Amino acid sequence: KQEVTQIPAALSVPEGENLVLNCSFTDSAIYNLQWFRQDPGKGLTSLLLIQSSQREQTSGRLNASLDKSSGRSTLYIAASQPGDSATYLCAVNRVQAGTALIFGKGTTLSVSS
Amino acid sequence: GAVVSQHPSRVICKSGTSVKIECRSLDFQATTMFWYRQFPKKSLMLMATSNEGSKATYEQGVEKDKFLINHASLTLSTLTVTSAHPEDSSFYICSAALPGGNEQFFGPGTRLTVL
Numbered sequence: 001k002q003e004v005t006q007i008p009a010a011l012s013v014p015e016g017e018n019l020v021l022n023c024s025f026t027d028s029a030i031y032n033l034q035w036f037r038q039d040p041g042k043g044l045t046s047l048l049l050i051q052s053s054q055r056e057q058t059s060g061r062l063n064a065s066l067d068k069s070s071g072r073s074t075l076y077i078a079a080s081q082p083g084d085s086a087t088y089l090c091a092v093n094r095v096q097a098g099t100a101l102i103f104g105k106g107t108t109l110s111v112s113s
Numbered sequence: 114g115a116v117v118s119q120h121p122s123r124v125i126c127k128s129g130t131s132v133k134i135e136c137r138s139l140d141f142q143a144t145t146m147f148w149y150r151q152f153p154k155k156s157l158m159l160m161a162t163s164n165e166g167s168k169a170t171y172e173q174g175v176e177k178d179k180f181l182i183n184h185a186s187l188t189l190s191t192l193t194v195t196s197a198h199p200e201d202s203s204f205y206i207c208s209a210a211l212p213g214g215n216e217q218f219f220g221p222g223t224r225l226t227v228l
Contacts, residue, residue, distance in 0.1 A: 004156075034216065034217070036219075041204075041222075041224065042221060042222065043119075043206055043219050043220055043221035043222040044157075044206065044208075044219040045219075046216060046217075046218065046219070049216045089156065089157070091157075099162075100147045100159045100162055101147075101157075101159070101208070101217060102159070103149075103156040103157045103158075104156060105155065105156040106156060
């Protein structure tokens with residue numbers, strides 16, 4: 001059974017810091033991995049999608065890497081801003097595209113000004 | 114990107130009543146939609162996979178008679194919580210994938226509170 005773990009559960013940093021969020025999964029047979037952002041009481045915003053054949057994806061200040069063999073992914077946020085404060089969720093596809101996602105519990109990030 | 118909407122965004126109901134939540138893909142056709150549930154400070158848990166024109170596939174532990182799912186068209190899936198109880202209070206989120214696509218797009222969620 002696939003399990004997704006995110007460390008740390010919570011993180012507080014001052015504005016401007018670079019930070020890394022970690023995600024690990026137990027079964028390396030994934031189709032792809034997605035990182036999402038969730039603001040309190042809101043839905044999910046997709047940040048980055050990494051297909052199993054890829055090693056990383058970048059969007060602006062965000063960079064996500066994937067090491068499928070070791071079952072790990074990291075989300076790197078450069079020059080953090082207070083607006084980055086949210087919960088970041090990592091999720092993997094079961095087996096193939098178009099199937100349901102299995103989520104980690106998320107990392108709640110707080111960036112102070 | 115593709116847009117998924119949910120209605121209502123928030124609902125409060127009395128114990129014993131039924132509540133219907135709609136999930137729509139606004140600018141694409143979704144043969145498959147997914148329903149998730151999220152408890153406070155917890156992750157999203159898959160409840161069921163909704164396939165257009167066929168019966169939904171429920172995850173283990175999810176009561177199919179309590180959480181009725183209908184996927185009548187390629188752009189609409191509905192989740193009906195029947196005879197709701199306070200323990201059903203939660204945040205319900207749907208998602209849809211583009212046909213043959215990898216990325217899933219999520220609705221804004223529905224906050225259900227059962228008194």
